[in-house]
Amino acid sequence: MRQPLIMGNWKMNGSREEGVQLAKALADGLNAGSQEVAVCVPFVYVSDIRGALASSPIALGAQNVADQASGAYTGEISAAMLADCGVKYALVGHSERRSYYGDTSQSVANRFCQAQKQNVIPVLCVGETLEEREQDRTFQVVDEQLDAVIDAAGIEAFANAVIAYEPVWAIGTGKTASDEQAQEVHQYIRKRIADRNPAIAEKVQILYGGSVKPDNAKGLFAMPDIDGGLVGGASLDAKGFLQICHSV
Numbered sequence: 001m002r003q004p005l006i007m008g009n010w011k012m013n014g015s016r017e018e019g020v021q022l023a024k025a026l027a028d029g030l031n032a033g034s035q036e037v038a039v040c041v042p043f044v045y046v047s048d049i050r051g052a053l054a055s056s057p058i059a060l061g062a063q064n065v066a067d068q069a070s071g072a073y074t075g076e077i078s079a080a081m082l083a084d085c086g087v088k089y090a091l092v093g094h095s096e097r098r099s100y101y102g103d104t105s106q107s108v109a110n111r112f113c114q115a116q117k118q119n120v121i122p123v124l125c126v127g128e129t130l131e132e133r134e135q136d137r138t139f140q141v142v143d144e145q146l147d148a149v150i151d152a153a154g155i156e157a158f159a160n161a162v163i164a165y166e167p168v169w170a171i172g173t174g175k176t177a178s179d180e181q182a183q184e185v186h187q188y189i190r191k192r193i194a195d196r197n198p199a200i201a202e203k204v205q206i207l208y209g210g211s212v213k214p215d216n217a218k219g220l221f222a223m224p225d226i227d228g229g230l231v232g233g234a235s236l237d238a239k240g241f242l243q244i245c246h247s248v
């Protein structure tokens with residue numbers, strides 16, 4: 001049985017004080033349950049949020065990680081630095097990174113490998129744009145994004161990784177994929193992994209992201225191949241995010 005995982009992605013929002021208050025409210029309000037909860041916070045607030053979550057089971061995540069181990073890479077944050085600060089998860093290949101900052105499939109694969117080398121669990125984000133979906137290219141796009149990492153890291157690497165399916169057309173738009181639309185792609189991703197290693201496919205958590213809200217979380221999380229959510233906007237509100245966390 002896969003453990004449900006609910007992750008908040010705060011993106012570039014909030015002040016230090018707001019982040020600490022939000023983290024404290026989550027720590028106070030989270031009911032013990034079968035699920036794991038994590039928050040992916042801005043790099044500069046990692047240590048503050050870690051402090052705020054100190055006595056809570058909520059895990060800490062980062063929103064990206066460098067594709068190199070160390071050295072002259074101005075502005076980058078290495079996986080070793082994240083591990084040093086108590087970070088458990090790092091998103092890699094978020095669509096906002098791919099589209100606005102030029103993260104390529106190759107750099108995403110390198111980020112994934114760097115994270116794993118430092119025991120930071122990579123959360124590989126994949127998903128198609130609206131145009132790609134309308135051209136019936138969803139599976140092809142997801143294949144390409146997955147295969148780049150499988151080729152670089154090996155299928156065994158997915159024993160210690162998370163996948164997030166985030167259709168780009170559903171991110172921040174209020175348009176959620178229907179439960180069935182999301183399940184169809186999740187099932188496809190699991191099958192693609194199973195073709196190479198059925199045991200790993202059975203174990204790997206696949207999260208859905210894209211306008212997850214308190215009122216649609218239950219339906220999505222009830223689908224057999226959806227193991228939780230990667231929540232953007234709705235993770236900035238403690239009450240709403242807790243409701244989502246309690247929907248598994």
Ligand code: 13P
Nearest residue numbers: 009171172210211232233
């Ligand atoms: P929204 O929940 O705001 O649509 O964002 C989803 C997302 O990109 C999470 O990584």
